Amino acid sequence: MDRNRCFDTEVTRNELIGSEEGGQFLLGLKAVGWKTFSPGQFAMIRPGKITLDPVLARPFSIAWANEEEILFFVQKLGRGTRQFAELRPGDAVTGWGPLGSFFARDPSKPTLALAGGIGLAPFMGYARKFGNPDNLELLLGHTQPATNFPLDFFDGLVSKLDTFYQQTREDLNTFIEMLDERISRYADGHVVACGPMPFLKTVGNLATKYGAKAQLSLENKMACGIGACMGCVTTNAKGDHVQVCTRGPVFWATDLDLEA
Numbered sequence: 001m002d003r004n005r006c007f008d009t010e011v012t013r014n015e016l017i018g019s020e021e022g023g024q025f026l027l028g029l030k031a032v033g034w035k036t037f038s039p040g041q042f043a044m045i046r047p048g049k050i051t052l053d054p055v056l057a058r059p060f061s062i063a064w065a066n067e068e069e070i071l072f073f074v075q076k077l078g079r080g081t082r083q084f085a086e087l088r089p090g091d092a093v094t095g096w097g098p099l100g101s102f103f104a105r106d107p108s109k110p111t112l113a114l115a116g117g118i119g120l121a122p123f124m125g126y127a128r129k130f131g132n133p134d135n136l137e138l139l140l141g142h143t144q145p146a147t148n149f150p151l152d153f154f155d156g157l158v159s160k161l162d163t164f165y166q167q168t169r170e171d172l173n174t175f176i177e178m179l180d181e182r183i184s185r186y187a188d189g190h191v192v193a194c195g196p197m198p199f200l201k202t203v204g205n206l207a208t209k210y211g212a213k214a215q216l217s218l219e220n221k222m223a224c225g226i227g228a229c230m231g232c233v234t235t236n237a238k239g240d241h242v243q244v245c246t247r248g249p250v251f252w253a254t255d256l257d258l259e260a
């Protein structure tokens with residue numbers, strides 16, 4: 001597997017998904033010779049034109065990659081992602097990757113993929129590589145309209161795709177009940193999740209409740225992506241601080257201290 005390779009490339013496409021206000025877009029980059037990647041891995045990227053604001057590259061899950069293109073699904077949030085939103089085909093991008101750990105895939109095992117918002121990104125590649133749609137179900141919880149997500153990417157790749165639009169605080173309880181019910185059915189299966197930390201904590205705790213094997217992908221802030229700066233650490237189940245970029249971002253839930 002390719003690991004940790006620096007690259008200079010260019011934008012192939014920048015495709016807004018849904019509304020302008022949602023600020024969610026597919027960013028395609030010209031392939032850089034990766035032989036393969038495993039869904040859950042990420043790359044650190046930054047616009048090729050170096051500026052001091054921001055100076056650091058940003059981490060993004062590899063949504064898909066083939067011999068032509070590397071694809072990211074990005075949400076515009078702050079300074080870095082605003083710059084990516086403005087990139088157009090032909091603009092230079094520099095980066096390094098593929099980086100980090102990845103989700104296990106066993107097409108013979110019933111698998112539940114749980115995405116919180118932009119946490120959908122790694123499951124685009126996961127669903128495409130899984131190899132048995134009958135055994136893969138996806139649930140997306142989102143606070144933006146479902147039309148702001150590239151759900152057509154999953155056509156024919158999953159047996160079931162449910163979305164839950166969380167618009168009020170009360171909806172959160174309904175979503176947690178929904179997660180509880182879904183995870184209870186996967187006690188002998190595999191649960192994979194990516195999204196904000198409170199969502200991952202809920203998934204991890206429910207997986208423990210039902211004895212389901214679960215992997216969680218953390219989205220800690222990162223500066224280097226290669227284990228050097230210690231900016232991304234989390235606490236593991238032994239109480240040690242570990243780098244999310246090199247020991248993760250995908251961890252077995254039982255290996256983490258989710259309450260730290």
Ligand SMILES: Cc1cc2nc3c(=O)[nH]c(=O)nc-3n(C[C@H](O)[C@H](O)[C@H](O)COP(=O)(O)OP(=O)(O)OC[C@H]3O[C@@H](n4cnc5c(N)ncnc54)[C@H](O)[C@@H]3O)c2cc1C
Nearest residue numbers: 058059060061073074075078079080081121219220221249
């Ligand atoms: C392994 C990994 C994979 C990721 N995959 C994706 C992806 O596929 N698509 C995507 O859109 N984003 C992804 N992210 C999150 C993405 O890296 C951040 O949203 C981005 O770095 C924000 O940069 P910014 O300069 O726009 O925001 P900043 O100006 O740095 O911050 C703007 C706001 O966003 C918050 N923020 C910054 N970084 C994060 C973060 N990591 N998680 C949550 N909030 C953050 C800040 O606290 C602040 O409120 C991933 C993060 C990691 C660690």
Ligand code: FES
Nearest residue numbers: 223225229230245
């Ligand atoms: S981002 Fe630098 S150690 Fe993880």
